[in-house]
Amino acid sequence: MTAHVIPVQHVGQVREFAERLLTSVVRDAVVRDAYGDFTCSPAGLWLALSAVAAGAESGTARELRALLGVAGPEAALAVNEVTAQLAQTQGVAVATAVWARVAVYRAYRERLPDVRFGHLDPADVRAIDTWVREATGGMIRELPDRPKGEELLLLVNALELDGTWVSPRFKQEETSDQVFTDARGVEHFVPTMATSLPRPSYAWTVEAPSGAREDEVDVVALLCAEEAGRRPLQVSCVLGAPGRGPEEVLPAAWAAREHRRPIDADAVTIALPRLHLHTRLRAEQLLASLGAPLAVSDRADFSGMSPESLRVGRVAQESVLRIDEEGVRAAAVTQVWKRRLGVSGRVPRTRHIAFDRPFGLVVFAGDTGLPLFTAWQASAPRSPHV
Structure with missing residues (x-):
């Protein structure tokens, strides 16, 4: 049996997103230390934002489509396809989950059959931290960004790899x-x-x-x-x-x-x-410069996800990358909070x-x-x- 091929359009979308992300990271110095070290997961961030974009409508969907290459129902299809194909890579595990204390449309949930949905209690996120540890093989032990109490919905993507x-x-x-x-x-x-x-x-x-x-x-x-x-x-x-x-x-x-x-x-x-590199990225600061300011504004439209008026409050990613004589190991957790608003001689x-x-x-x-x-x-x- 041969590993299936990731659709070429999705590879191009992630690459283009990665190049734009790199430019913004360097220009805005969002994740860099004094020397310029960083690690991040373009694929993890793209998957998380695409899952969010699956519930976007109107101008918000247009901006996210220009950034990610997908939005609305086709974004959900892209998330499903890329997630399934990454599972065909040796040593890679990817998972996405949504916790909410507002109603989430059945149609949105059904478009993302591999995503886990649960109830969000901002005052008690121990179960989410446990999910993060298990999904990353213990490399990341808790959410990168702790809740402040006003969050209505949390989407988390975890991407872990281990290669010899x-x-x-x-x-x-x-x-x-x-x-x-x-x-x-x-x-x-x-x-x-x-x-x-x-x-x-x-x-x-x-x-x-x-x-x-x-x-x-x-x-x-x-x-x-x-x-x-x-x-x-x-x-x-x-x-x-x-x-x-x-x-x-x-x-x-x-x-x-x-x-x-x-x-x-x-x-x-x-x-x-x-x-051994370890970086925490606050990506909501980049969305405007990347061309998607509506998603974090009071004019955000995620009416394809919930009847509640929602906007992206925070986007955080924690990434760890290790290289040694044995091989490579890496993990990234991306979370999106939503709140209202030959030989010769x-x-x-x-x-x-x-x-x-x-x-x-x-x-x-x-x-x-x-x-x-x-x-x-x-x-x-x-x-x-x-």
């Missing part, structure tokens, strides 16, 4: 302290893994639209183990020229094949720091790619090109517990 490297493999004994130069130019010695790629086809250079070599980006693809009939996770490590930021570098991870140039070498070796050439300065990571659902997590490491990488 299959190609290339990193050996503990080959990890050593190497220099990492952070975004401020300060050098640090950090635990750095090393390996050789089984073949150069696992690494390539993405050419810049301008043709300028200083805008080219190197990409290294790391594959995780798979089971029969399920696609493997793929982690793309992306390294741009010194001084290039995440909005310029990360999209190279999903650049079209016609823009890729094979690395001119017989072998490729890499040096990659262990890392010559000497082989080896290309070494050292991720020893700010770099990015993108975790894909196999070769679908759908970005589950994006991350930017600009400060000295912090090692996970190994």
Whole structure:
């Protein structure tokens, strides 16, 4: 049995949303620390907002459709399709739930058959925290944003992944302290893994639209183990020229094949720091700049979800990403509060790619090109517990 393909239109919608999200995150400094580190889940945020958009009408639906690519009933269909297909990726678990203390239309619930619906008690969210812990394998233990009492409806999406490297493999004994130069130019010695790629086809250079070599980006693809009939996770490590930021570098991870140039070498070796990134994103601050201000205004129209007049109050996402010798593990919880209102005889050439300065990571659902997590490491990488 072969894993089904995620509809190409949804892959494009998530990619476009991810690029717009990156631009806003960098410009508005919503999630970044002083150095610029962050991790977030474009797929998780897209799924949560699309589930909300499934209940949008009129101008609110038009704005969310322009942002997400879907709204109204087709948004519910998209959420169902993407959720089902992500379940075909080895090591990925995704779940969505809604808790409400207002009426929710039966038609809305029926359009989202895989979504759990329950009663919301803002004064007691222990059951929701338990759901979050279980849905993320314990990586995230509670809601990112605690309720304040005025919330009428809460939609939560949880996305968790756990992958073991299959190609290339990193050996503990080959990890050593190497220099990492952070975004401020300060050098640090950090635990750095090393390996050789089984073949150069696992690494390539993405050419810049301008043709300028200083805008080219190197990409290294790391594959995780798979089971029969399920696609493997793929982690793309992306390294741009010194001084290039995440909005310029990360999209190279999903650049079209016609823009890729094979690395001119017989072998490729890499040096990659262990890392542990943890970010909390307040995304409602981004909705207006992303082109959907109505959703958070008193003119919001979610009349396809509930007879109650609702608007988006807060959108929060907590994301954790860990990379070590064993593999990759990540989790994200997105919550939306609503309130009213070949070999030759010559000497082989080896290309070494050292991720020893700010770099990015993108975790894909196999070769679908759908970005589950994006991350930017600009400060000295912090090692996970190994």
